[in-house]
Amino acid sequence: MRAGSIAVVGGSIAGCAAALAAARGGAGRIVVLERTGAQLRDRGVGIGLHGDRYEELRAAGYLTPEMPWAPLSRRVWSVRDGEEPRGRPVGEQPFPFRAYNWGSLWRELRSRVPEGVDYRAGAEVTEVEPDADGVTLRLADGSHEHFDVVIGADGYRSVVREAMFPGTGAAYSGYIGWRGTSSDVADLPSDGDHACTVVFPGGHCMIYRIPDGFGGHRLNWVLYTRPPRSDGLHPDLRTPASLPPGRLSSQLTGHLRALVADNFPPYWAAKVLGTPADTTFIQPIYDVEVPHYASGRLVLIGDAASVARPHIGGGSVKALQDATALEAALSTRESWEEALEAYDAERGPIGSAMVALARRMGGAQVENTPDWSAMGQPEFDMWWQAQNEGSDGNSGFGGHALKGRR
Template sequence: MDEDSVAVVGGSIAGCATAQAVARAGAGRVTVFERAGGELRDRGVGIGLHDARFAELEAAGYVDSSMPWSGLNRRVWTIRDGDAELGHGFAEQYFPFRSYNWGSLWHELRNRVPESVTYHTGAAVTAVEQDADGVTLKLADGRQERFGAVIGADGYRSVVREAMFPGLAPDYAGYLGWRGTSAPVAGDPETDGAEARVVVFPGGHCMMYLIPAAGGGFRMNWVLYAVPPDDPDLLLDLRTPTSLPPGRVAAKLTAYLRDLVAEHFPPYWGRCVLRTAPEDSFIQPIYDLEVPRLAVGRLLLAGDAATVVRPHTGGGSVKALQDATALEAACRAGGGWPEIAAAYDADRTPVGAAMVALGRRLGRAQVEETPDWQKMGQPEFDAWWQEQNQGPDRSSGFGGHALKRG
């Protein structure tokens, strides 16, 4: 790689990984700009990596088994069954995933960023301007910095993407994800830590599984997807690609969540959700986004800045890490930035589009147009699942597509 200076806008998972990628590939000066001050903090949310994708990323040097994780091997789809504590599991599927605490995984990736990389915190980039000779970053404090190339790893509200495709913004999918984690309590029923649960109800579902806790032990990670109540104020707020404000809107949505859980959840799984502390939960509007291409001139996109994929795919974090491995491979293949950008774009743009399409299919079947769950058994479930995936899991993209090799 012959670029003498590369900036990475965004210092989260995608940002740390892409900074590592270009530094390992030989970029002379790599600088990360993260808008948050200090170390990134999160609410302990869980993420998963498919076993096969983990193996590929481990071989590429981006993750390893020393990172705190919990193993999953199956997913049980469950409906309420009277007062039965765990409900009725009507279908089961193979689920070879590793679960992580977002904060712990980010910390491990941050530690892998080479010391040669400059990592700025509290550095909000407000504008990006490129010309034939380079790219200028404008920061909120009034500073301007110049680089040979810029990677946008700044999430779904990407400033870099706005410079590449003005006005292109994520599309609200029409429903929300309520997310949180809760600690185990004495007297809880015995459950298998290798088992993920999906509690289903008309118009949505809730995915639940254990993740490593930051201070040791485990927490129950959960994310519930449903269409919010019909309210003009909520519609206005949620169609804007931004995080939800505190106060009246959040209070309405929390009350709605509690009503859903009380009506549809088996007792134990309902308690796991309802005992979650407010500071350990948040509300995430679900969006879709794909771009025409991932590189324009000296600008390039990675992670959620490039494509926003619905979480049902189980492959969002994988995609961000794979973007970094693909970028490193393109850099090592030789040539200048135009050749690097073209190779990266050809590799990753089709994958992003396929993952967005899969997320839309899964969201339609699992939230927007749910089946009659009460009539489902294992054979009906298997047919329903295969229809969403348009083929067996090994080729559908669920959990992420296989990483291309040389």
């Protein structure tokens, strides 16, 4: 396999990690094809990584201490309580996470892609044609190229996945994440060491501090709820896609702002409602599952392979773990087929388990919320435990433990 060629479709978090895995796995020629021109747009939003998962990925050489992060220690779930500024806590739990900024995490991963890798920005793959000894990729500019193996790191609307398993598209959960960031980090409880979750009938909002990538911090929040059922919504919400800043309909933002004003404790309402409109956007929430992570000479990684709803806090962890597993399989197996089968056997079941747990969490935290205002710590603990039911000690929240292999 050492002389072989690998193309990675998509150059985001999973794509950069896949290029690193392919290089360490011994591929002779590696090309990354990323449709976005120049730098990927800095989404600026937060990514939470569980501390234990970070340590495993650091030991595996995919994350480094230099990547800017902000520590989180506890998660406090609060409900509005009249005019009490920060509301009433209904439950608290340990939250040993590291908060990253998507942009600086991507830039660090991009800088770890070995120099010999040909990273082509502005290269959109339009067709994926497998044959007996490899795969031909056709690009939007009319060119085509043949590779021994193609890794699909092209996110939830993957063209590689569609070539492998036609029709296994992203399934809309029925609700959205409204996300935003602001510079208003003054005066945060516990000096920003706590993640706050504001709860309300029909959803919740997670608020925490992230690095700004320049030595300071930003406030990051994501609110999950069903959009209003009305015909006036942006058509994208009926065939879900991300709505970037500036494309939110005034009707939808009006609905979300009213929801915050009515349901959030005053302190958190001011933080969210004070967020500049140009840093807010909407991401419909999906489930993606595949029968296998590999088929012939095609293989999937990150969100292209499976998407678990974000309540699990483990999508980036899963993408990076997928890469470590791919590296191990490429390094230790004799043929492409054996390597890709071994990768599928290891990562497929974990992807499915994460989707299932995240679906249960979405059910409990958005679709069928409890009467939060009647809850205290004991009721909260039972409610949380019920979502994690059926799992072993390693529930999968924040991502599953990485199998030791080094």
